[in-house]
Amino acid sequence: MLSALTKDPNNHVKDTTAWTLGRIFEFLHGSTIDAPIITQANCQQIITVLLQSMKDAPNVAEKACGALYFLAQGYEVVGPSSPLTPYFQEIVQALLTVTHREDAGESRLRTAAYETLNEVKLSSDEERGKVNYKAFFVDVYRSATVHEEAMLAIGALAYATGLDFAKYMPEFYKALEDKILPYCDGIMTQLLKDLSSNQLHRSVKPPIFSSFGDIALAIGENFEKYLMYAMPMLQSAAELSAHTAGADDEMTEYTNSLRNGILEAYSGILQGDDLVMKTAIGVLGDLADTLGSNAGSLIQQSLSSKDFLNECLSSEDHMIKESAEWAKLAISRAISI
16 A cells, blocks of 8 residues: 555545555554554665655645544554654645645645644654744734644644743744734743742742743734833832842853843833824933933943934934934933033
């Protein structure tokens, strides 16, 4: 059957062969089977043939994805000891390639690939780090027919990678863009709840702050309603980082990570919300105007303040530009005092 799947010239033969293999894997493969049909001796050949068939015509490739789905499902405990572990990277990359096929909309192929990707859980830390998922997130919303399967696949990825999923969050939000808006209340509620939890490991908090910035970039001015909750958290974290810096090497590393998360949050919020951007540059000018030379010298030494001022001065929003011109004038006065 494996030979027919790759060598038979008849498309219908290959289609039914792949379908039959899927049924065999569904009913004759698994931990409860006394005499498993898939062994260490033939596993590699089976996977090689299925991955090759994923490059075939859409109807054949879809059945090959289905067969791989049941192959993965048969291994109930996926981990370092799973027979799929040595092939994990190759399998995931092949499935991601299928989702990008121009004809993936035919014969339910893209949906089948996402469903199989969801079933093929990540096997080990070693394999996880070798797979590039960024292209997957960027392409998630190309087809409206596979949102559910794509989200299930991302859910499986997040569950399997745990804290390591944080590095994929920017791509995840970029893929969703403003489509994330209907879910933001739930997401922000959970993120804020996590930040308030004493049981949450501190290493998770910096990525959460970074996520605030990513969400703000994605939804723009709609982030404004979360400011009254997010800003106190950011302020408290900033105060904490000021008091704990330099305690020891581990704390120094964490403090730097925390500060980076805080700055990424502010950056996303300021860039994503024009109203906040206008207010922020206004505050900078008010500080210079009120505190005079004390604030002026600090602002002059701050590269980020200069960059932010220049960005606002070049803004197409006349209100932001007007506030920036006022701030520039106030800063110039403060410096000259």
